[in-house]
Amino acid sequence: MSEVRQWEERDAAQWIAVPDERSDKYTRGVLGVVTGSDLYPGAAVLGTEAAARTGVGMIRYLGASRPAEEVLRRRPEVVTAPGRVQAWLIGSGMDASSRPEDDAVRLRHAIEDGTPLVIDAGALDLVGDATGPVVITPHYRELAGVIARAGEDDGQAPSAADIADDPGGWALRASHLLGVTVLLKGHTTHIATPAGTHRAVTAGPPWLATAGSGDVLGGVLGALVATHEQELSGTREETLEALAALAATAAWVHGRAGERASAGGPIAALDIAGELAAVVRDLVTAGAS
Numbered sequence: 420m421s422e423v424r425q426w427e428e429r430d431a432a433q434w435i436a437v438p439d440e441r442s443d444k445y446t447r448g449v450l451g452v453v454t455g456s457d458l459y460p461g462a463a464v465l466g467t468e469a470a471a472r473t474g475v476g477m478i479r480y481l482g483a484s485r486p487a488e489e490v491l492r493r494r495p496e497v498v499t500a501p502g503r504v505q506a507w508l509i510g511s512g513m514d515a516s517s518r519p520e521d522d523a524v525r526l527r528h529a530i531e532d533g534t535p536l537v538i539d540a541g542a543l544d545l546v547g548d549a550t551g552p553v554v555i556t557p558h559y560r561e562l563a564g565v566i567a568r569a570g571e572d573d574g575q576a577p578s579a580a581d582i583a584d585d586p587g588g589w590a591l592r593a594s595h596l597l598g599v600t601v602l603l604k605g606h607t608t609h610i611a612t613p614a615g616t617h618r619a620v621t622a623g624p625p626w627l628a629t630a631g632s633g634d635v636l637g638g639v640l641g642a643l644v645a646t647h648e649q650e651l652s653g654t655r656e657e658t659l660e661a662l663a664a665l666a667a668t669a670a671w672v673h674g675r676a677g678e679r680a681s682a683g684g685p686i687a688a689l690d691i692a693g694e695l696a697a698v699v700r701d702l703v704t705a706g707a708s
């Protein structure tokens with residue numbers, strides 16, 4: 420049984436990259452994003468908004484044209500021209516069972532370029548094809564699907580209910596099975612690595628259980644991964660460990676932003692994104708003192 424490390428504010432404060440006088444948008448890090456679809460254009464807006472509010476040098480949105488229009492309407496800072504990126508966020512607001520050929524090509528480009536990947540929702544079926552280091556961000560139903568596709572050792576894939584009964588254990592098993600870092604969402608979010616490390620984050624209120632909340636989390640994590648190129652350039656094990664620290668930090672930041680957005684009442688997902696910059700600012704201030 421591996422030991423669970425509770426991820427707290429002081430831990431998260433170590434994983435925020437603060438720009439200095441020599442920084443430019445490229446040295447800070449560029450996040451490539453392939454999310455959203457005609458069916459779910461809003462997920463692309465939520466993820467890019469969250470990444471921009473978390474802090475990143477540039478966002479390249481390289482998904483389909485309908486969500487691209489919505490993203491640009493909301494965030495004209497986003498660039499839709501292709502180019503180099505330091506990390507990818509893929510899959511939020513996509514449906515693997517009805518994937519258009521254009522999206523298949525876009526996703527293949529992302530998973531084959533060797534840079535770190537955050538894989539969410541409708542790209543989780545591609546986890547085995549990724550060439551770079553990966554962190555996946557499933558909820559319970561999605562993790563059940565991922566494990567079933569990967570083929571559990573004894574052929575007995577868990578149901579979502581099984582995973583809900585032992586989320587930490589299943590995050591660890593899935594991480595070992597797939598060779599990727601796993602962030603399993605829930606009231607407590609569990610982050611596991613193939614080496615058997617286990618972090619847990621309990622930071623946000625149950626009001627976070629609202630449509631689009633996970634799409635915001637994807638954007639936070641994408642921004643954090645894109646801005647830590649150096650920390651993600653070690654051995655495979657070191658890189659998956661750094662991805663786990665970044666994933667735990669994303670869950671903590673998302674939870675705290677949810678707490679602020681809620682103030683005891685209901686939350687709309689875009690409101691979580693609206694609180695992110697203040698949460699990051701407070702973390703940076705706390706880390707500096």
Ligand SMILES: NC(=O)C1=CN([C@@H]2O[C@H](COP(=O)(O)OP(=O)(O)OC[C@H]3O[C@@H](n4cnc5c(N)ncnc54)[C@H](O)[C@@H]3O)[C@@H](O)[C@H]2O)[C@@H](O)CC1
Nearest residue numbers: 459460461462510511512513514540541560561630631634
């Ligand atoms: N604004 C947006 O664009 C949003 C996009 N989203 C995207 O939507 C896609 C699907 O995500 P899901 O997590 O919903 O997919 P899942 O495939 O995990 O969930 C669908 C399951 O929920 C069940 N279900 C549907 N409606 C239900 C109801 N009223 N009561 C009980 N069970 C019900 C279905 O039978 C199915 O088993 C993802 O790509 C995700 O990123 C979501 O994040 C929501 C917000």
Ligand SMILES: Nc1ncnc2c1ncn2[C@@H]1O[C@H](COP(=O)(O)OP(=O)(O)O)[C@@H](O)[C@H]1O
Nearest residue numbers: 558604605606624625627628630631632633634
């Ligand atoms: N009961 C809860 N308490 C606190 N946080 C929750 C709770 N339920 C869900 N969350 C958080 O809300 C988000 C929901 O993500 P997800 O299920 O992917 O939703 P969506 O697909 O609609 O964006 C996750 O970050 C998860 O950790």
